[in-house]
Amino acid sequence: MSTVMITLKSGADASELENAKKEATKQGGKIVHESKLIKSITVEFPKDQVHSLATNDHYTVENDGEVKTQ
Secondary structure, eight states: OOOEEEEOOOTTHHHHHHHHHHHHHHOOOOOEEEEEEEEEEEEEEEEEOOOOGGGGGTTTEEEEEOOOOO
């Protein structure tokens, strides 16, 4: 599985997160987490699944990973 985090950009309408959720599931993704505080979702995609979510102007898409502090 490939996991990505989709976060609304500053100034984007909250409805865009709903659009991202619909598009992610339409493209074969499974939503595994949603954050209302930072308006984001974490989505798992099958390894062979290509998605086009990063082309949207309302949110950013980045690979999800572990965050560490020193």
